[in-house]
Amino acid sequence: MKSRKSTIILYLLLGSSLMIAAQDLSPTEIIRKADEKFNGEKTSTSIMAMTIVRPTWERTIEFKNWTSGKEYALTLITAPAKEKGQSFLKRQNEMWSWNPTISRLIKLPPSMMSQGWMGSDYTNDDILKESSVVNDYNHMIVGEEEYEGRLCYKIKMVAKEDAAVIWGHQVRWIDKKDFLFLKSELYDQDGYLVRTELGSEIKPMDGRLIPTRIELIPAEEENQKTIIEIKEIQFNEAMEDAFFSQQNMKRIR
């Protein structure tokens, strides 16, 4: 009898604590979880394909990507043949690009951060993750909405005053169960929608569920978008910081 009662109490306690845990999750926490889920808590190694879609043409670029925390990132183009071997490195706040055809290492000035990467709708900032969705914004939950049959948190992120980010604010739809970025709307400082990002084809990758296809649609341009497909991704493999070096940029295959 006693044991049954205590079991019920235990269940009740457990249940309520779980509920509290879910309710207590702050919006910043939700964003952090989703961000870590997608980018890895420590490191990530991935193979991706990017398709640039324009009104009259489209083309695909394949690349490998290594990241370690927010500090380090290395990207290597693997296709098409003409552009193969180009690499991009980020160390803390500095960024370089290496072009093997001309054997030149070029430092990217901060002014180029908002420019398209490889002619796509992704900016250099997006690829190299200079800014952080966790640290550079104030977050607040503005509601719950269903997106593609999944219940989502709708979170508004407003850029902090001193943060070096190119967006004024963002609205993100994050899957409540699996913490996935399913939809994001990015607005400029004047509050105009600049682009929409849609995550789809949710698949397990390296033991976790993530959207493997991300579609980026600029608001102002018609018939224009960029699609990223994640072909392979490994999370939290051991990686030395020394891996992210200028020497390695030129060497890596």
Next chain:
Amino acid sequence: MNNLKLAWRNLWRNRRRTLITSASVLFAVFFALLFRSLQLGSYDHMFRNAIESYTGYIQVQQKDFWDEKIVDNTFPYDRVQEQQLLADENVVAAVPRFESFALASNGPQTKGVLVMGIDPEKEASLSGVADKKVNYRLTAASIARISQDPSLPEKVKELAPKFENNAYTSASRLQLDLGIKDKDAVQYMPSIERYTKFENGSIHLGEPGVWVGDKLSEYLKLGLGDTIVLISQGYHATTAAGKYEIKGIVKLPLPDLDNKIVYLPLDICQELYNAENNLTSLALVVDDNQEKAIAETVERISTAVSGDQRIMEWREMNELIVSQMDADNKSGMIMIGILYLVIAFGVFGTVLMLTAERKREFGVLVAIGMQKRKLASIMTLEMFLIGMLGILAGALVGTILILYGVEHPLIFKGEMAKMWEEYGMEPKMVFWGIDTYYIWQMVIVALMVLLAIGYPIRKIFGMKVVNALRA
């Protein structure tokens, strides 16, 4: 007939007076002609430089290229279409081009440049870049050799260091800068040419290599055999990057172009920009470049271009120069107006004196029974003859000078030349040959003489014989 005889005799009765009066008319015609000739010649020269070294008279382009000069706005080089265009009676040659911008660098030196992919052989019929290769250069070493040569005059040795690092496409320009007279050229130039010789190479289709503008090479500190690195965005947002050996250095007459031009063989350029077989423009060389002929040609070839292409004329492509020239033409007209005013007063002053001088003579003639009307008509004939004499003599002297000037344009040298070049102009003043403007200048001067005649006529009719006799 009698009147004419009298007028003629009157003219040569006082030879000096006649000559002075017609001389004032002569100068009027002479200066007006010279001024206009230089003005028209310079416009034409500037036009030719811009058109012939760059745009050509007619171009076929992708329809959006002119408004947005990006490599995506290009069209495939179609040989069949090229043949159709060449079939036109006025089209002499079609010159394929691929133009774009790039960042050029050599070590820490970087500059935005204009990249032009050309077919070096076909280009000869339009911009003739091959003729603009640098052939002589006053390097420190060549100046040292000049100063050590005992056979060269001191003046040359003094002048040479002032033009250090100057590049020359022709020996005659070098000769001018070094202050060597034509008659001494045979004696001195061969050794100077040997010292300053600049061995320039060529670019050919299928062979990687570039020509760069002289000023650009100076800025990037690049010489023959060095490597220039080009980075840009290519066709469909690809990365365009390449390094090329500098095969030659060219000196273009437009300094604005000279400090940013890089020539690549067409196919190498298309490869750099991943542009397959595309062109940004097909420039057409025409036989008759009169505006009417060009308009007719455009009309005829419009059937040979597709809906994705458009035809552009030189006027549209050189809008800036056209409006600049229009503005300059207006200010030139004001200048010439002032010149006419000065000349008109000169002629009028001479006529005034002539009338005052002959007041007594007129008085006597009327007193002994000559009709005032007859006197006035003789006077008019006299003035007419003086005017004709002045105008014809002025036109003759002007023509001699202008014809000489057409063959030998004024070329500035030294500091003056540098100043002109800094303004983006070629340091050269060109004369315009005999043309319709001649008639206008002569008509205007003739009108001034006609106006001046009014004064003595009035004087004659208003003359009080008694007063005139006492004068």
